[in-house]
Amino acid sequence: MLRSHRLFVIICCASLLAGCTLLPPQPTPTLRCQLDGSDDIFLFYPSMKMGESDHYLLYQQLKGLVVAVVDKRSLRFNRLTSLNLTSSPYPATLLSGQCRPQADP
Numbered sequence: 001m002l003r004s005h006r007l008f009v010i011i012c013c014a015s016l017l018a019g020c021t022l023l024p025p026q027p028t029p030t031l032r033c034q035l036d037g038s039d040d041i042f043l044f045y046p047s048m049k050m051g052e053s054d055h056y057l058l059y060q061q062l063k064g065l066v067v068a069v070v071d072k073r074s075l076r077f078n079r080l081t082s083l084n085l086t087s088s089p090y091p092a093t094l095l096s097g098q099c100r101p102q103a104d105p
Contacts, residue, residue, distance in 0.1 A: 028057060030102040031070065033077055035095055043102060044068060075099040 031044040048059045057070040068079040079095045 031099040032102040033097055033099040035097040070099055
């Protein structure tokens with residue numbers, strides 16, 4: 001089961017990266033994102049962006065152990081945390097929610 005889960009993640013990430021550019025053509029604002037069913041909020045900074053396609057923004061955190069895909073139109077996101085790839089006992093988790101551009105201070 002775990003092996004098929006990893007394969008699924010690899011295939012999904014590879015298919016997203018295939019349509020991504022290495023140098024994004026336009027700047028992206030900081031995104032303020034809230035998890036569905038929770039008050040938890042976190043930020044995606046432009047420096048975390050790995051690339052983008054016509055429809056998606058791709059972010060990474062913790063040197064790639066956390067990957068997030070944000071739909072450009074709806075700003076909905078899926079965030080996959082794969083700490084199980086390290087010696088950590090925690091399983092992979094998939095979170096979803098809604099982002100919006102962070103207001104300037």
